[in-house]
Amino acid sequence: MxxxxxxxxxxxxxxxxxxxxxxxxxxxxxxxxxxxxxxxxxxxxxxxxxxxxxxxxxxxxxxxxxxxxxxxxxxxxxxxxxxxxxxxxxxxxxxxxxxxxxxxxxxxxxxxxxxxxxxxxxxxxxxxDFSAIEKANNLLSAIIDNNLQNPKHSLNLDPKSIAWKRVMDMNDRALRQIIIGVGGKANGTMREDGFNITPASEVMAILCLSKDLEDLKIRLGNIFIGKTFDGKAIFARDLKVVGAMAVLLKExxxxxxxxxxxxxxxxxxxxxxxxxxxxxxxxxxxxxxxxxxxxxxxxxxxxxxxxxxxxxxxxxxxxxxxxxxxxxxxxxxxxxxxxxxxxxxxxxxxxxxxxxxxxxxxxxxxxxxxxxxxxxxxxxxxxxxxxxxxxxxxxxxxxxxxxxxxxxxxxxxxxxxxxxxxxxxxxxxxTQNKFKPLYNYSDSIEQKIKTIASEIYGADSVEFSTKSRTQLKMINELGFNEFSICMAKTPASFSDNEKLIGRPTHFTVTVREFEIASGARFIIPLLGDVMRMPGLPAVPNSERIDIDNNGKIIGLS
Known part of the structure; x- marks a missing residue:
C-alpha cells in the first residue's frame, strides 16, 4: 500500500x-x-x-x-x-x-x-451553496446591527439579548467571541458578538429541512433574533429581510x-x-x-x-x-x-x-x-x-x-x-420496518435532553448550568417546547468528555448553554466545552495544498 x-x-x-x-x-x-x-x-x-x-x-x-x-x-x-x-x-x-x-x-x-x-x-x-448560505446569514446580521443604529426604524432591540451570530466557512477560533462597533461617531455603541462556522448556521439547517422555496421563506422568517427592551420577541420577519435572504438562496x-x-x-x-x-x-x-x-x-x-x-x-x-x-x-x-x-x-x-x-x-x-x-x-x-x-x-x-x-x-x-x-x-x-423515535415531541425540552443522554449516551444524569436554566425558561416562554433537540458535543466519546473512551458508565453530562434555531425547529444544547466555531490544528492541511503553473491542484485529500 x-x-x-x-x-x-x-x-x-x-x-x-x-x-x-x-x-x-x-x-x-x-x-x-x-x-x-x-x-x-x-x-x-x-x-x-x-x-x-x-x-x-x-x-x-x-x-x-x-x-x-x-x-x-x-x-x-x-x-x-x-x-x-x-x-x-x-x-x-x-x-x-x-x-x-x-x-x-x-x-x-x-x-x-x-x-x-x-x-x-x-x-x-x-x-x-456554502457561499450563498454564508451571505444570507450575514445579511441578517448586517440588518440587525443596522436596525440598532437607526432610531426611526428601530425595533427597540436590546443588544444584550441578540442571539444571532455571523458565520464563516473556515476554522478560526479567534472569531468565537468578538466585540463589534454599532453606529457612527455620534451614536456608536459596542456589543458582544461571535462567529459560528457556516455548517452550524441556522440558515444551513433551514435549507436542509425546507420542502421548497415557500417553506424556506416561512422558516427564515421564524428565525429568533432576540428581545426588545420591554420583552417582546423579535424574529427575522420583523426586520423585513426574508425576501432578500431567499433571493440569495434561490440556487x-x-x-x-x-x-x-x-x-x-x-x-x-x-x-x-x-x-x-x-x-x-x-x-x-x-x-x-x-x-x-x-x-x-x-x-x-x-x-x-x-x-x-x-x-x-x-x-x-x-x-x-x-x-x-x-x-x-x-x-x-x-x-x-x-x-x-x-x-x-x-x-x-x-x-x-x-x-x-x-x-x-x-x-x-x-x-x-x-x-x-x-x-x-x-x-x-x-x-x-x-x-x-x-x-x-x-x-x-x-x-x-x-x-x-x-x-x-x-x-x-x-x-x-x-x-x-x-x-x-x-x-x-x-425485516419489517419498525422505526420509531425515542422521545415524543410534546415532551419537555429538559425531558428530551435527558432521554438522549440516558438512552443514547448511557449517562446517569444531566446537569444544567445557571445560564442554561435561565435560557431554558425563556425557551419555554417563547413556545418552543415541542422542538427537536440538536445536541452539540464531542464526537470522540458517548459523554461530553472526549477522554472517556469505550463505553463509559456512571457519568453526568452538563448543558453549558443553549442556542435557539426556531426556523429549523430545534433547540441546541451545548455540552461540555464543545464550540460551534472550530479551531485549526497545529499543522493544518492547508500547508500541503498548492496549485502548479498548469492549474493542477496538489495536496488535497
Missing part, C-alpha cells in the same frame, strides 16, 4: 462522464439540468415526490478517531456495489466544508477508489448532481456538521434521490450517537422519512483505540484489544436497535488489519444479532462492497 496512489491522484486520473449521461441513468432529461460546467448540475424541485417509493439506507459509525472511519467512502462504495449487482441506487451526501478541508480531516468526497468526482471542485467552493436550495468514480449518480446538498448541527444532507436531496431510484444510500456525520440520532429525531421527524436499513461503519483501528491502546500500538494484531474495545461498537448497535432497526456492521478494511481481528468482530456482532461484513471498496471500488450490498438487501427484505 506504500505505492498506492493518493485520493487526488486517483480522482485526477479518472475519466469523467458528461453529467447529462449520468442524469439519463436516473431518467432526468437534459432540459431539467442547470449546468455548472460539464460534470456538475443543479436539479429542479419537481423531480422530488412528497412520498417517494425508494428504500432509504443510512450509513453511520461507531465513535470515530480524529481521522474519521470512512463513512463517506463506505457510502459511495455501497452505492457502487448495489449498482454493480444490478440495483438502481444513488448516493445522497453532504457538501464539504472548507474548515476541515484546510484543517485536520481534509475533504469529504470519499477516498481511494470509492469517491465522488470532480473531487477538487466539490471540495473547493463547488456550486457556491443554493436546489440539489447538485455529480458522479462516483464508477459513473453512478450522486446528489450532494447542504453540509451541516453532526457534532454541532444536524449532520445530514437536505430533505429535498434525499426525496429527490428516493424519487429517481430504488435505493438511496446516505450518511449522517460522526458516530451514531450524534449523526444517526439527529437523523432519526430531526430529519425523519420533519420529513416523514423512515430508514429501511442502517449500516454502522467500524474499523479495527477505532475498536483498538476504544480498548485503551495508544496510536503507536495499533498495527500489531491484538484480538484481546478487539474484545475489550468492542464495547463502543456494541453500544452503537444497541442504540440503533432501540429505534426498531437491526443494523449491518461494515468493517472498513485497512492493510494492517488481520483475519483474526475481523473474525473476532464478526463473532462479537453475532452475539448482538447483527451481521458484520468486511469492506474493501477503498481499494477495490464497488466490487469490494458487493457482500455488504447483499447483506443490506437481505436486511431490507427480511
Amino acid at each position: 506504500s505505492n498506492f496512489p493518493t485520493d487526488i491522484e486517483i480522482a485526477q486520473n479518472a475519466t469523467l462522464v458528461h453529467i447529462k449521461d449520468i442524469a439519463a441513468k436516473i431518467g432526468v432529461s437534459n432540459d431539467d439540468l442547470e449546468y455548472y460546467g460539464k460534470y456538475k448540475a443543479k436539479l429542479p424541485f419537481h423531480l422530488q415526490n412528497e412520498n417517494p417509493q425508494g428504500k432509504l439506507i443510512l450509513v453511520t459509525a461507531m465513535s470515530p478517531t480524529k481521522f474519521g472511519e470512512g463513512k463517506t467512502t463506505m457510502t459511495i462504495g455501497l452505492v457502487d456495489g448495489l449498482n454493480s449487482i444490478g440495483k438502481k441506487a444513488i448516493a445522497v451526501l453532504r457538501e464539504p466544508s472548507l474548515g476541515p478541508v484546510f484543517g485536520l480531516k481534509g475533504g469529504a468526497t470519499g477516498g481511494g477508489y470509492s469517491q465522488v468526482i470532480p473531487m477538487e471542485d466539490i471540495n473547493l467552493h463547488f456550486t457556491g 443554493a436550495i436546489k440539489p447538485n448532481l455529480v458522479q462516483t468514480l464508477e459513473g453512478n449518480p450522486a446528489i450532494l446538498h447542504g453540509g451541516p456538521f453532526a457534532s454541532i448541527a444536524q449532520g445530514t444532507n437536505s430533505i429535498i436531496a434525499t426525496k429527490t434521490g428516493l424519487s429517481l431510484s430504488d435505493f438511496v444510500v446516505t450518511e449522517a456525520g460522526f458516530g451514531a450517537d450524534l449523526g444517526a440520532e439527529k437523523f432519526f429525531h430531526i430529519k425523519c421527524g420533519q420529513s416523514n422519512l423512515k430508514p429501511n436499513a442502517v449500516v454502522i461503519v467500524a474499523t479495527i483501528r477505532a475498536i483498538k483505540l476504544h480498548s485503551g491502546l495508544g496510536e503507536n500500538e495499533l498495527k500489531t494484531t491484538n484480538v484481546l484489544a478487539i474484545n475489550k474495545g468492542f464495547c463502543n461498537l456494541e453500544k452503537h448497535i444497541e442504540n440503533i436497535q432501540k429505534f426498531g432497526i437491526n443494523p449491518v456492521v461494515c468493517i472498513n478494511s485497512f492493510p494492517e488489519d488481520t483475519e483474526d481481528e475481523y473474525n473476532e468482530v464478526k463473532k462479537l456482532c453475532l452475539t448482538k444479532g447483527v451481521h458484520a461484513v468486511t469492506n474493501t471498496s477503498f481499494v477495490d471500488g464497488g466490487i469490494g462492497s458487493v457482500e455488504l450490498a447483499q447483506k443490506v438487501l437481505d436486511e431490507i427484505d427480511n
